[in-house]
Amino acid sequence: MRVTSRTIWLVASTCLAVLMAAAPAVAQQSSTQGASSSSESAETESTDEPRGGSSEAPTTPGSEGIDIDVSGKAKRTLTPMAIPDTLTPAGSNDVAAEVESQLRRSLRLSGFFKILPNDSFFFDPSEEGMGTTDINFQDWFNVGAQALIKSAVRVEGDEVDLDLRLYEVDSGTRVNLDWDGGRAKKGEVAGQVDSFVNAVLKHFTGTTGPFGTRITYVKRDDNGLKQIFTAQMDGSNRRQITDNGAINLLPSWGGDSVYYTSYRDQNPDLWRWNNGEHSKVSSRSGQNSGAAWCDGQVAVTLSMGGQNADIYLIDPTSGKVQKRLTDSWAIDTSPTWSPDCSKLAFVSGRAGSPQIYVMNADGSGVRRLTFEGTYNTSPNWSPKGEEIAFTARDRFNRFDIFLVNLEGDLTRLTQDQGNNETPSFGPNGRYIVFSSDRGGQGNRLWLMTADGEVQEPITPDGSGFTDPDWQH
Amino acid sequence: MERATIRWMTFACVTGLILLAGCNKAPQQALDDASDAVQSAESKSECAKEKFAAAQRLLDEAKAHSKAGEYDKAERKAKAAERLAKEARETAEANWEDCQKELAEQRAEDRNGRQDDERDRRDQSDRQEQEDLRLRTVHFGYDSAELSEEARDRLQENVEWLRANRDASVVLEGHTDERGSSQYNLALGEQRARAVRQYLSQLGIDTSRLNILSYGEEKPVAHGSTKSAYRQNRRVEFVPKN
Structure with missing residues (x-):
C-alpha cells in the first residue's frame, strides 16, 4: 500500500514537472531574487493568477526587497491586498512608518496575500479617510485589490492611538475583526500590529496567524563560537541568551524555557535558560543534547561516557533519568514529540544509515518511517499531528526538507534552492522555520508555508543562522 | 763559466762562512735576557695577548737564528723580544683590572653559550623522540566510524606513545565535517x-x-565547503590530558 501511494505520487509529480517546464511563464522567474536556476520557481508563478488581471510577481520594487520564492505543486491563490501608507492625522510621527512596513511585511510573510505595490495606486490614498464612507472602493477595485487595510497613528508622548481596519473591496464593507487594539504604549505597538495581522489571517483562513510567537536558534558569533538567541518568528526582536565563550548548540523550547547544549564546562552538557537564569540540567559524561519537551516531559539524547547515543526521559529540571527509551547498538537521537505526547519520532542509524522512526512514549512499538534516501535526520512533528518534517539528503547530495506522514508517504517541500535543513513547525502547524544556504549567503533562517509554496528569509542579514526551534 | 772559477768561488764562500762564524759566538746573554722577560710577562700575557705573542715569536726566531749560527740576527731578535715582552708586561699591568673584568664576562658568556648549545642538543634529541612517538590524528570516511588500514597504522604509533607515557591519559576528540544534522x-x-x-x-x-569527547561538526580544522576540508575534518584527535 505504501509503495503504491508513493509510486503514484512520484509519477504524478514527474508529469507535473514536465508540464511545468514547458509552461511559458518561465521568463517570470527572474523576478524572484533568491531563486536559483531551476524551473521550480517558475512553475508556481503561473499558478498565481489573482483577480484584477495583475500578473506581477509578489515582490515589487517598492517593497523592502525580501526574497520571495514560490515553489510547489498545488495551487495557492494569493489574495491581492492594498496596504496604503499609514495616515498621521495629528502630524507626522516616527511610528507610522514602522506600522505600515510591519503590516506589509507580515502579510506578505503569511503566504496568503499579494501586497499591491504603492506606485500602482493612480490616486492619492493619503487624501482618503479611514471610514467606510470616506473610501472610494471603486478606485481600490480598479487597482486590483480585494482586501484593503487602512491604518492611522496618532502619537501623544509615550502613548500611541493605533487605528487598524480591514475592508473588503468587493462589498465595500469593514470586516469586524477579533482585535481590540486602540491605545498602546510605544513599545507595545509592534505587538498590537502582530495581533491585528493574526486576526486578519483568522478572518481569511479560519486560523489565527503565528505573528508574535517566538523561535530560538543558533548564531555563529564573531569569534566563531555558536551562541543561542531568541527572536520572534518574523526575525524581529532578537535577544542573545548565551555569551559564555563556549560552543552552544541545539536550542529547543520547553514552555518558556530554552534548553540547549553547551561546552562551557568542557563537556556537551544540557542547560536550561529560564527568565534570564542559566542552570545545568544534565551533565553526564558524553553528550546531553537535543531536549524535546512535551507537557512537562523531556526526552534527550545521552551517551553515558561516550557510549552509544540513546534516547532517555529525564526530569525537566533535575535531569534525573526517568526512563531509557531506546537501546540499540546504533545512534538513536533527535527525539520529537507527537502533539498529544503519546509518541516520539527520532533518528536511528540501526538500519545502517540515519532514518526516521516512531515509537510510543514508553519506547515500545518502534517503527521505521523513511525508506528512501540514505540520510534522513532532524525530524519535527507537526502540531497538527499527521506529519513529520525532516531533512533528507537527496541523490545529488543536497539537503532538502520533506514531510513524511505516519504511512510513510513523502512530500518534498524544498528543491534546487541550496541546502535546506532543520525544519521546525510553528504553533498551529501552518508554517515551518528552517535554515537554508540558498543565494550563496551562508546559512540564514527562512519561513515557509507548510506546503512549501511560499518561502521567505526572516534573517536576510548576515549568516551563520542554524537550528531554529519554534515555541509552541 | 769555467769549472776552476766555480770551484774557487765555492771555496771562498765556504771559507768566508767559516771565518764569519768563527769570528762570532752565540748571543747567549741576549737570549737569556729575552727568555727571562718573556717568562716574567707570561703570567700577565692574557691582558696583552698580541704583544706577548709577538715577543714570544721573536724569541723563538732568535733561538732558531742562534742555532743556525746566525748570531747577529739572533741577537737583534732576542733584544726585540725582550723589549716587547717588557712592554707586554707593562701594558698588562696598566689595564689589569679592566682587563680582568672583561675576561670574567667573557668567561661567563662562554659558559652560557656552552650551556645553550648543550640544551639545544638535548632539545633536538627530545624532538627527535617526539617525532618518533607522537600522537597522530586519524581520519574517517563520510558518515562512517570505520577504521581504515591507514587509520590502524597511525593508531599503532599512538599505541607506542601511550606505552612510552604510561602515566598519561588522553581525550579522544571525535569530529565530523559540516554536512548534515548537528545533533x-x-x-x-x-x-x-x-x-x-x-x-x-x-x-x-x-x-x-x-576519554571520549565529541565536538560533532563544531570544531573544524579546515574551513570551507570543499571535499578536502571535509576529509580533514572527519577525524579523531588525541589530546593529552593533564
Whole structure:
C-alpha cells in the first residue's frame, strides 16, 4: 500500500514537472531574487493568477526587497491586498512608518496575500479617510485589490492611538475583526500590529496567524563560537541568551524555557535558560543534547561516557533519568514529540544509515518511517499531528526538507534552492522555520508555508543562522 | 763559466762562512735576557695577548737564528723580544683590572653559550623522540566510524606513545565535517572516538586512560565547503590530558 501511494505520487509529480517546464511563464522567474536556476520557481508563478488581471510577481520594487520564492505543486491563490501608507492625522510621527512596513511585511510573510505595490495606486490614498464612507472602493477595485487595510497613528508622548481596519473591496464593507487594539504604549505597538495581522489571517483562513510567537536558534558569533538567541518568528526582536565563550548548540523550547547544549564546562552538557537564569540540567559524561519537551516531559539524547547515543526521559529540571527509551547498538537521537505526547519520532542509524522512526512514549512499538534516501535526520512533528518534517539528503547530495506522514508517504517541500535543513513547525502547524544556504549567503533562517509554496528569509542579514526551534 | 772559477768561488764562500762564524759566538746573554722577560710577562700575557705573542715569536726566531749560527740576527731578535715582552708586561699591568673584568664576562658568556648549545642538543634529541612517538590524528570516511588500514597504522604509533607515557591519559576528540544534522554529527563524532578506543583497547591500552569527547561538526580544522576540508575534518584527535 505504501509503495503504491508513493509510486503514484512520484509519477504524478514527474508529469507535473514536465508540464511545468514547458509552461511559458518561465521568463517570470527572474523576478524572484533568491531563486536559483531551476524551473521550480517558475512553475508556481503561473499558478498565481489573482483577480484584477495583475500578473506581477509578489515582490515589487517598492517593497523592502525580501526574497520571495514560490515553489510547489498545488495551487495557492494569493489574495491581492492594498496596504496604503499609514495616515498621521495629528502630524507626522516616527511610528507610522514602522506600522505600515510591519503590516506589509507580515502579510506578505503569511503566504496568503499579494501586497499591491504603492506606485500602482493612480490616486492619492493619503487624501482618503479611514471610514467606510470616506473610501472610494471603486478606485481600490480598479487597482486590483480585494482586501484593503487602512491604518492611522496618532502619537501623544509615550502613548500611541493605533487605528487598524480591514475592508473588503468587493462589498465595500469593514470586516469586524477579533482585535481590540486602540491605545498602546510605544513599545507595545509592534505587538498590537502582530495581533491585528493574526486576526486578519483568522478572518481569511479560519486560523489565527503565528505573528508574535517566538523561535530560538543558533548564531555563529564573531569569534566563531555558536551562541543561542531568541527572536520572534518574523526575525524581529532578537535577544542573545548565551555569551559564555563556549560552543552552544541545539536550542529547543520547553514552555518558556530554552534548553540547549553547551561546552562551557568542557563537556556537551544540557542547560536550561529560564527568565534570564542559566542552570545545568544534565551533565553526564558524553553528550546531553537535543531536549524535546512535551507537557512537562523531556526526552534527550545521552551517551553515558561516550557510549552509544540513546534516547532517555529525564526530569525537566533535575535531569534525573526517568526512563531509557531506546537501546540499540546504533545512534538513536533527535527525539520529537507527537502533539498529544503519546509518541516520539527520532533518528536511528540501526538500519545502517540515519532514518526516521516512531515509537510510543514508553519506547515500545518502534517503527521505521523513511525508506528512501540514505540520510534522513532532524525530524519535527507537526502540531497538527499527521506529519513529520525532516531533512533528507537527496541523490545529488543536497539537503532538502520533506514531510513524511505516519504511512510513510513523502512530500518534498524544498528543491534546487541550496541546502535546506532543520525544519521546525510553528504553533498551529501552518508554517515551518528552517535554515537554508540558498543565494550563496551562508546559512540564514527562512519561513515557509507548510506546503512549501511560499518561502521567505526572516534573517536576510548576515549568516551563520542554524537550528531554529519554534515555541509552541 | 769555467769549472776552476766555480770551484774557487765555492771555496771562498765556504771559507768566508767559516771565518764569519768563527769570528762570532752565540748571543747567549741576549737570549737569556729575552727568555727571562718573556717568562716574567707570561703570567700577565692574557691582558696583552698580541704583544706577548709577538715577543714570544721573536724569541723563538732568535733561538732558531742562534742555532743556525746566525748570531747577529739572533741577537737583534732576542733584544726585540725582550723589549716587547717588557712592554707586554707593562701594558698588562696598566689595564689589569679592566682587563680582568672583561675576561670574567667573557668567561661567563662562554659558559652560557656552552650551556645553550648543550640544551639545544638535548632539545633536538627530545624532538627527535617526539617525532618518533607522537600522537597522530586519524581520519574517517563520510558518515562512517570505520577504521581504515591507514587509520590502524597511525593508531599503532599512538599505541607506542601511550606505552612510552604510561602515566598519561588522553581525550579522544571525535569530529565530523559540516554536512548534515548537528545533533546526528555529535553522535557520529562519539562513534568515531569510540571505534578508536575499542581498537586501542584490543592493542592492550587500558580504556580508563582513554576519554571520549565529541565536538560533532563544531570544531573544524579546515574551513570551507570543499571535499578536502571535509576529509580533514572527519577525524579523531588525541589530546593529552593533564
